[in-house]
Amino acid sequence: MIDHLPLAWPLAKRDILARYRGSAGGLAWALLAPLAMVAVYALVFQGVFRARWTGSATNAGGLDYALRLFAGLIVFTAVADVAARATRLMQDNANLVKRVVFPLELLAVALVMQVAVHTGLQMAVLAMLLVVIGEGPAWTWLWLLAAWPWIIALQLALAIGLAALGCYLRDLQHIVPLVTSGLLFLSPVFYSTAAAPEPLRVLLQLNPLSAPIELVRAAWFGDAFAWGPALWPLAGVLLALLAAHALFVRLRPGFADLV
Incomplete structure (x- = not known):
């Protein structure tokens, strides 16, 4: 497949x-x-509920909360978008299949590339906003070089696995959006893991999105990040990618008959 990777970008484009x-x-x-979503969320959680980001040292108030929310939302929407669209990936490309x-x-790789374009644009906007308010650039932004491959590995695992299963289990295209909608509130998007109560913190540790979201937010805002404990969820994502590919190879012979 590596020899054919240059074909993925024309598909994505x-x-x-x-x-x-x-x-x-x-x-x-x-x-x-996404900016409209952040504005609404910031208005509700900061303007109505007077939410403050736990551990934030900045005096930017509601703007700081909105930007931290935006940072988490960029990661979550990037993964959720891939998951939702992957369930119909083979059907939507039936002629190619x-x-x-x-x-x-390569269809899964092209899907991840499509979403990466949007993610890159959103990150550029966040970077500009941080520069405008005087919170960047910072050397911790280099951590994004570790966070983005992690996110891409998670996206690929979901894209390959759900694309294969979506051919056989058509209900997934309805189930996955419901699951991701609920997962939004079980991910550290509106709050940090440190601010979550103990029972919720256990669920956050089991959520594969938690560590990459926290790493991205730590990179943008210079917060502390526990690298040691993060190795376990990273290893889990890599194992999931290998398992998803094995599943794809196993189910691939039936794709042409099912799309």
Whole structure:
């Protein structure tokens, strides 16, 4: 499959252009949608409930909370978007699956590339906002070089595994969005793991999204990050990627008949 990786970007580019074809805003919607969500969340959690980010040393108040929320939301939406779209990945590319001979895993790689474009744009906006308020750049931003491959590995594991299962279990396209909606509140997006009560903290430790979200937020805002305990969820993601690929290879012979 490695020899065919250059084919993944044309597939990703095709879908990005198709997604925004005919739209006046174009790629700007990739920025406007999450920013609008952050504005609403910040208004509710900070403006109504007077939420403050535990452990934050800045005096930016509601803006600090909104930006920390945005940092977590970027990671969560990147993974949730891949998971939701992966359940119909083979069906949405039925012509390629049936008529073209190539490693079908490239469709999952192309999906991750599509989402990476949006994620990169959102991170650029966050970086500019932090510079504007005087909170960056900081040397801890280099931690993003470790966080992004981690996130991509998680996305690939979900994309490959759910794409394979989605051919056989069509209900997944309805189940996965429901699961990710609930998982949003069981991930450290609106709050830090340290601020969570003990019973919830146990669930956060089992959530594969928790460590990458905390690492990304620590990178942007210079917070402390426990690297030692993070090795276990990282190892779990790598094992999940290997298991997802093995499942994909096992189920692949039936794709053409099911899409």
